[in-house]
Amino acid sequence: MDAGLKLPLLTTLRRIATPNGDVLHGMKASDPGYNGFAEAYFSMVLQGAVKGWKRHFEMTLNLVCIVGGVRFVIYGDGWSEGDAPVLDAVLSPGEPELYRRLTVPPGFWVGFQGLSVGDNMILNAANLQHDPAEAETVPLDRFPWPPEPGP
Amino acid sequence: MDAGLKLPLLTTLRRIATPNGDVLHGMKASDPGYNGFAEAYFSMVLQGAVKGWKRHFEMTLNLVCIVGGVRFVIYGDGWSEGDAPVLDAVLSPGEPELYRRLTVPPGFWVGFQGLSVGDNMILNAANLQHDPAEAETVPLDRFPWPPEPGP
Numbered sequence: 001m002d003a004g005l006k007l008p009l010l011t012t013l014r015r016i017a018t019p020n021g022d023v024l025h026g027m028k029a030s031d032p033g034y035n036g037f038a039e040a041y042f043s044m045v046l047q048g049a050v051k052g053w054k055r056h057f058e059m060t061l062n063l064v065c066i067v068g069g070v071r072f073v074i075y076g077d078g079w080s081e082g083d084a085p086v087l088d089a090v091l092s093p094g095e096p097e098l099y100r101r102l103t104v105p106p107g108f109w110v111g112f113q114g115l116s117v118g119d120n121m122i123l124n125a126a127n128l129q130h131d132p133a134e135a136e137t138v139p140l141d142r143f144p145w146p147p148e149p150g151p
Numbered sequence: 152m153d154a155g156l157k158l159p160l161l162t163t164l165r166r167i168a169t170p171n172g173d174v175l176h177g178m179k180a181s182d183p184g185y186n187g188f189a190e191a192y193f194s195m196v197l198q199g200a201v202k203g204w205k206r207h208f209e210m211t212l213n214l215v216c217i218v219g220g221v222r223f224v225i226y227g228d229g230w231s232e233g234d235a236p237v238l239d240a241v242l243s244p245g246e247p248e249l250y251r252r253l254t255v256p257p258g259f260w261v262g263f264q265g266l267s268v269g270d271n272m273i274l275n276a277a278n279l280q281h282d283p284a285e286a287e288t289v290p291l292d293r294f295p296w297p298p299e300p301g302p
Contacts (some may be wrong), residue, residue, distance in 0.1 A: 020202050021195035021265065028280050029189045037188035038180045040276050042217055044172035051171050066193055066272065067218055114172065121217065123274070125191050129179050 052111025
């Protein structure tokens with residue numbers, strides 16, 4: 001359990017090659033960022049499209065990109081014009097250094113963009129079941145989308 | 152919680168279309184077949200390749216195919232020559248009637264085969280963390296691979 005996480009956290013994951021098809025780690029109860037489990041669901045995002053900005057009041061997100069590549073941009077709740085994102089990072093199972101899990105504690109504004117021509121898909125292994133009352137969404141122009149992905 | 156499940160269970164899942172990319176349900180704590188959560192991991196399987204046969208002693212598997220198509224064949228622990236599989240089913244996110252979760256209680260022999268030319272990927276949302284001592288694997292020729300997929 002890691003209920004006390006105050007900032008988004010990136011955790012490198014293992015992708016294990018086997019002759020008939022790889023095995024990819026996702027989330028273990030003993031992993032950094034684990035804060036309980038109540039629902040696993042998948043989101044796809046088309047190349048170039050951005051989904052956001054969404055802020056959860058209670059849910060801790062545990063995000064793993066398992067197909068394609070997805071860029072996440074996260075702003076803090078106290079954002080002012082000109083402030084940089086708290087996090088700007090690409091997740092992808094295609095490169096070992098980018099195969100990593102993103103844990104987002106409640107209270108942050110999250111946007112994400114599809115990077116690959118084909119499918120882009122993320123897992124959210126969440127500590128709460130979906131509840132529309134537990135999150136809010138604001139229009140895409142509420143926060144800037146930085147021109148280039150961060151490291 | 153559904154610790155008392157005696158047979159493999161198929162549960163239809165929702166895939167929700169949205170303009171920027173679909174959302175696919177996976178597993179909720181309140182869903183049929185849920186038996187706790189300790190690890191989520193992904194397995195890929197190449198087209199035509201079969202992974203198996205593996206039997207878990209304690210783990211309940213909750214399997215969702217989220218890329219391509221995968222055929223699962225399951226035999227009971229008391230199998231004799233000539234017995235049909237307990238289950239022979241295709242899972243795929245590409246067709247609504249095939250987008251379904253397969254729950255496998257401990258004690259069954261499981262094999263699975265990739266069906267699509269591209270990637271084939273499954274999620275296992277398991278009630279236990281990976282532990283090699285908790286499962287056994289036997290050679291592929293130990294059980295028959297039926298010639299045609301079941302419904």
